[in-house]
Amino acid sequence: MKLYLYYIGKQRDAHANALAEEYLKRSGRYATCEMREIRPDRTDLWARHPAAAKILLDPSGQPLDSARFTTLVAKAEMDGRDLVFAVGGSDGLPAGWTARADLLLSLSAMTWPHELARAMLAEQIYRAFTTLRGHPYPR
Numbered sequence: 001m002k003l004y005l006y007y008i009g010k011q012r013d014a015h016a017n018a019l020a021e022e023y024l025k026r027s028g029r030y031a032t033c034e035m036r037e038i039r040p041d042r043t044d045l046w047a048r049h050p051a052a053a054k055i056l057l058d059p060s061g062q063p064l065d066s067a068r069f070t071t072l073v074a075k076a077e078m079d080g081r082d083l084v085f086a087v088g089g090s091d092g093l094p095a096g097w098t099a100r101a102d103l104l105l106s107l108s109a110m111t112w113p114h115e116l117a118r119a120m121l122a123e124q125i126y127r128a129f130t131t132l133r134g135h136p137y138p139r
Contacts, residue, residue, distance in 0.1 A: 001031050001032075001076055001077050001080060001081065001082060001083070002031060002032040002033075002034070002052075002082045002083075003024075003027065003031050003032065003033045003034070003082065003083045003085075003125065004033075004034050004035075004036075004049065004052070004082070004083070004084045004085065005020070005024065005033070005034070005035040005036075005085045005087070005118065005121065005122060005125075006035075006036060006037075006038045006043070006045070006084065006085065006086045006087070007035070007036075007037055007038070007086070007087040007089070007114065007118055008037070008038060008039070008040055008086070008087070008088050008089035008093070008094075008114075009037070009089030009090060009114060010037065011037070011115060012115065013113070013115045016113070016115035016116050016118070016119050017115055017118065017119075019119040019122070019123075020035060020115070020118040020119040020121075020122040021035060021122075022122075023119070023122035023123045023125065023126040024122050024125065024126075026126050027122070027125050027126045027129050029129075030129040030130075030132075030133065031077075031129065033125070035118070035122070038086075040093075040094040040097075045084055045086060045097075046100060049082060049084045051081065051082065052081060052082035052083060052084045053076060053081055053082070053083050053084065053102045053103070054084045054086070054100070054101050054102050054103075055072075055083060055084065055085050055086075055101065055102060055103045055104075055105050056085075056086045056088075056093055056097060056098060056101040056103070056104055056105065057085065057086065057087045057088065057104075057105050057106070057107060057117060057121065058088070058092070058093060058098055058101075058104040058105070058106065059106055059109075059111070060098075060104065060106065061103070061104030061105045061106035062103065062104060062105060062106060063105075063106045063107075063108070063109070064105060066124060066127055066128070066131075066138070069124050069127075069128055070127070070128040070131045070132060072103075072128075073125070073128040073129065073132065074128075074132055077132070085105075085121060085125075087114055087117050087118050087121065088114070089114060090114070107120050107121065107124075
């Protein structure tokens with residue numbers, strides 16, 4: 001299984017981005033993880049990752065607690081399916097993307113800066129992997 005965290009828009013807060021990178025680096029013990037900026041006009045997630053589950057962060061998405069998020073990661077591992085996460089930019093996600101998503105995920109009813117959303121998502125990914133491996137981190 002491979003895990004991709006794509007985001008739209010330049011990073012503005014190096015500290016928040018470094019936090020996301022740190023959690024994905026830790027997650028790299030359990031799966032190949034990659035985070036990168038994308039340009040929607042040059043990126044087709046569905047062509048690039050045809051068999052992967054596409055999970056897009058969206059305020060209208062489904063809220064999941066950490067246990068249900070862990071179940072989502074566990075199922076992808078069991079199925080051998082890659083996971084692609086996409087975080088929109090200041091204007092959200094491109095038109096048409098949400099309709100094609102396998103899951104729309106909301107991290108919170110509150111609005112967060114996109115860089116913090118990336119860090120929060122990356123932490124939940126790490127939490128899911130450590131929970132599945134019986135690591136003491138998620139206590």
